[in-house]
Amino acid sequence: MRSIQYSRTGDSSVLQLVERDEPHAGPGQVRVRIAVSGVNPTDWKRRAAQTGPAELAEPIIPNQDGAGVVDEVGDGVTGLAAGDRVWLFLAQHESPDGTAQEFAVVEAWKAAKLPDGVSFDVGASLGVPAMTAHRALTVHEDGPLRLAPGALDGRTVLVTGGAGAVGHAAIQLARWAGATVITTISSDAKGALATAAGAHHAVDYTQGDPAAAIRELAPDGVDIVVDVDFIRNVGLIAKVVSTRGSVAIYANSGADIVMPIRDWMGLNARLQFVLLYTVGDEALRAGVEDVTAAAAAGALEVGDATGLPLTRFALDDTAAAHDAVEGGIVGKVLIDVAEV
Numbered sequence: 001m002r003s004i005q006y007s008r009t010g011d012s013s014v015l016q017l018v019e020r021d022e023p024h025a026g027p028g029q030v031r032v033r034i035a036v037s038g039v040n041p042t043d044w045k046r047r048a049a050q051t052g053p054a055e056l057a058e059p060i061i062p063n064q065d066g067a068g069v070v071d072e073v074g075d076g077v078t079g080l081a082a083g084d085r086v087w088l089f090l091a092q093h094e095s096p097d098g099t100a101q102e103f104a105v106v107e108a109w110k111a112a113k114l115p116d117g118v119s120f121d122v123g124a125s126l127g128v129p130a131m132t133a134h135r136a137l138t139v140h141e142d143g144p145l146r147l148a149p150g151a152l153d154g155r156t157v158l159v160t161g162g163a164g165a166v167g168h169a170a171i172q173l174a175r176w177a178g179a180t181v182i183t184t185i186s187s188d189a190k191g192a193l194a195t196a197a198g199a200h201h202a203v204d205y206t207q208g209d210p211a212a213a214i215r216e217l218a219p220d221g222v223d224i225v226v227d228v229d230f231i232r233n234v235g236l237i238a239k240v241v242s243t244r245g246s247v248a249i250y251a252n253s254g255a256d257i258v259m260p261i262r263d264w265m266g267l268n269a270r271l272q273f274v275l276l277y278t279v280g281d282e283a284l285r286a287g288v289e290d291v292t293a294a295a296a297a298g299a300l301e302v303g304d305a306t307g308l309p310l311t312r313f314a315l316d317d318t319a320a321a322h323d324a325v326e327g328g329i330v331g332k333v334l335i336d337v338a339e340v
Contacts, residue, residue, distance in 0.1 A: 001019070001020055001021075001022050001101060001102040001103050002017060002018075002019060002101065002102050002315060002316075003017070003018055003019070003020045003061055003100065003101035003102065004016065004017055004018075004061060004062060004100040004101065004315060004316075004318040005018055005020075005059040005060060005061050005062075005101075006047060006056070006059065006060055006062065007055065007056055007059045007060075008053055008054060008055045008056055009047060009048060009049035009052070009053055009054050009056065010047075010048065010049075010053040011048065012044070012047070012319035012320075012322045012323050012326075013319065014047065015047070015062070015318050015319045015322065017315070017316045017318075020101070022102075022103050023097065023103060023104075023105045024072060024105070025072045025073060025074035025077075025105055026074050026075075026105070027074050027075045027076050028074055028075075028076050028077060028107060028108055029074040029077070029105050029106060029107055029108060030070050030072065030073050030074065030077060030080055030086075030105070030106060030108045030111050031070070031071055031072035031073075031103055031104070031105045032066070032068045032069065032070055032071070032086060032088060032103065032104050032105075032106065032111060033068045033069050033070075033071050033102065033103055033338060033340050034066050034067075034068040034099050034101065034102060034103065034104055034337040034338060034340075035066075035067055035068040035069070035120040035124075035336075035337060035338060035339070035340040036066060036067050036068070036120045036121060036123070036124035036334050036335065036336060036337060037063045037065070037066040037098075037099040037100050037124060037315075037334070037335040037337050038063065038064075038065035038066060038067075038099070038124035038125055038126075038127055038128075038332065038333070038334055038335075039063055039321050039322060039324075039325050039333040039334070039335065040063075040064060040065065040127070040128040040129070040165070040325065041251075041325055041326075042064060042128060043062050043063050043064060043092075043098070043322065043325070044322040044323075044325055044326045046060075046062070046092075047060075047062055047322065048326075058096055059096065060092070060096045060098070061092070061096065061097045061098045061099075061100055061101050061104075062092065062098045062100050062318070062322070063091070063092065063098040063099040063100045063318075063335070064088075064089065064090050064091055064092050064093065064098060064099070064127055064128055065087075065088060065089060065091070065099060065124055065125070065126065065127030065128055066087070066088045066091065066098075066099030066104065066123075066124050066127075066337075067085070067086065067087045067088065067114060067120040067121075067122075067123025067124040068085075068086065068088075068104075068120065068337075068338075068340055069083060069084065069085055069086070069340045070082055070083065070084045070085075070086055070111065071083075071103075073108075074108070077108045079108075080108055080111060080113070084113055085113065085114040085120075085123075086111040086112060086113055086114055086123070087111075087112050087114050087122075087123030087124065087126050087127065087292075087295075088104065088106055088110055088111055088112075088123075088127065089110055089112070089126065089127040089128070089131055089276075089284075089288070090110055090127070090128075090276060090277070090284075091104055091106050091110060093276075093277055099124075099337075100315065100318050100335060100337070101337070102337060102338050109285070109288075112288045112291075112292050113292065114292075114295075115292065115295055115296035116296075118295050118296065120340075121302055121303070121310060121334060122295060122300060122301060122302055123295075124334055125165070125300075125302045125308070125332050125334070126169075126291055126295065126300065128165075128166075128276060129165040129166045129168070129169040129332075130169040130173070130287075130291045130294075130300060131276055131284065131287045131288070131291060132166050132169070132250050132274055132276055133166050133167075133169035133170035133172075133173050133226065134147060134169075134173060134286075134287040134290055134291055135248070135274050135276070135279055135283055135287060136166075136170060136224075136226040136248030136250055136272075136274050137152070137157065137170065137173055137174055137177070137224060137226065137248070138283075138286070139246055139248055139270070139272040139274070140223065140224055140245075140246040140270070141244060141246065141270055142244075144177075145286065146286055146289075146290055147173055147176070147177045147290045147294070148177065148290065148293065149176060149177065149178060149297075150177070150178050151177040151178065152174060152177035152178045152179035152224075153177075153178040153179075154178075155178075155179045155180070155223040155224060156179065156180045156181075156182065156217075156218045156221075156222045156223050156224075156242075157170070157174040157179040157180070157181050157182070157222065157223065157224045157225075157226065158182045158183070158184070158214065158218075158222040158224070158225045158226070158237075158240065158241075159171050159174070159181060159182070159183040159184075159194075159199070159225075159226045160183070160184045160205075160225070160226070160227045160228050160229065160233050160237075161183075161184065161185075161227075161228035161229065162183030162184065162185055162190070162193070162194035162197065162199055162202065163185055163190035163191075163193045163194055163307070163330055164228060164330075165308065165331075165332055166226070166228065166250060166251070167183065167194070167226065167228060168193070168194075168197045168307055168308045169300065170226040171183060171194060171197040171198050171199045171307075172197055172198055172294070172299050172300050172301075172306075173290075173291075173294055173299070173300070174224075174226075175197075175198035175199075175200075175299070176294050176297065176299035179224075180200050180218075181198065181199045181200050181201070182199065182200065182201045182202075182203060182214055182217055182218065182222065183199040183201070183202050183203070184202075184203050184204075184205040184210060184214075184233075184236075185202050185203070185204060185205070186204065186205060186206050187204070187206075188204075190202075190330070191204065192307075193307040193308070193309075193330070193331075194307060195307070196304075196305065196306055196307035197306060197307035197308065198307075201217050203217075205236065210236060211236050211239035211240055214236075214239075214240045215239070215240060218240065218242075220242055221240055221241055221242030221243065221245060222240055222241055222242060222245060223242050223245050223246070224245065224246050224248070225237055225240075225241055225245065225246070225247040225248065226248050226250070227247055227248065227249050227250070227251075228250065228251045229251060229252065229253050230247070230249045230252065230257065231252055231253050231254050231256070231257045232253060234257060234258075234259055234260075235260070238259075238260055238263045238264060238267075241267060241269050242267075243267050243268060243269075244267070244268045244269065244270070245267065245269050245270070246269070246270040246271075246272060247269060247270065247271050247272065248272045248273075248274050249271065249272065249273050249274065250273075250274040250275070302332055308331050308332050309330060309331030309332070310331060310332050310333075310334055311324060311329060311331055311332070311333050311334070312333075312334050312335070312336055313333065313334070313335050313336070314335070314336055315335055315336070315337050315338075317335075318335055321333050321335050
């Protein structure tokens with residue numbers, strides 16, 4: 001089978017198209033014929049490695065997310081059968097085998113049934129973005145722990161960086177769950193994307209007084225913040241988060257931060273760092289169920305019309321796909337792996 005792999009960390013030139021033997025599902029696993037592989041920042045960051053170039057003990061196939069069809073089921077697996085359409089998440093976590101290959105073997109619980117009518121493009125775009133967004137929206141002290149229509153009724157959610165993949169999913173999930181959604185963006189074009197995703201209001205943080213603009217929309221403050229860059233946004237968020245509000249931090253632009261501690265203490269605000277690799281199985285399983293339900297309801301669509309432009313690459317152009325994500329391309333990068 002065709003597969004992309006790398007045997008040493010480094011820039012995208014370490015990615016090579018190779019022919020490998022087909023893997024087979026072991027106990028508790030399923031083998032999925034991959035139709036579409038999704039690329040996230042975590043994929044190129046793991047490949048690049050913060051420690052610099054290094055030889056690896058075994059080759060790694062990149063990419064955590066994807067969608068395809070189950071074609072082999074291991075012993076002890078229930079709830080999945082050959083022919084089921086599925087979406088995958090964290091395929092490469094604690095495994096060298098990601099989704100940039102024609103067949104991927106994963107633990108069965110990391111393969112969720114793709115609802116009827118939901119495309120492989122949507123399935124490959126869920127994973128890291130939607131699961132991160134789900135966690136970010138369910139860490140408030142007063143709940144909810146799960147998302148469903150009505151779960152966020154009466155709440156105001158602020159999504160910083162609403163034109164990104166996680167921001168896009170957060171807007172869609174929050175809107176599906178009944179929240180009023182405000183997002184910050186840096187241009188009219190990105191504002192149009194966030195609005196297409198479902199945001200009620202888009203505030204350009206590069207113009208005027210964004211905190212005042214948000215406070216005008218939410219006089220009592222925002223209840224939940226889904227934040228892409230706390231180091232840069234800490235001052236703004238301190239001015240707009242409500243008393244006992246929650247701030248979920250899923251990305252960063254550096255290592256150091258200066259915080260107005262007294263302001264945050266006075267608010268009794270909750271800061272929650274979010275990284276899917278360590279949130280725990282209970283949170284992941286809840287996310288899978290709720291994200292699948294939202295997808296079935298048509299709440300997590302992708303493409304220009306819903307604010308997440310798609311950029312496609314062939315499997316043998318995976319290096320270019322990684323470069324596009326590393327370069328900050330707006331929207332979602334997908335790799336077409338095989339016809340299924």
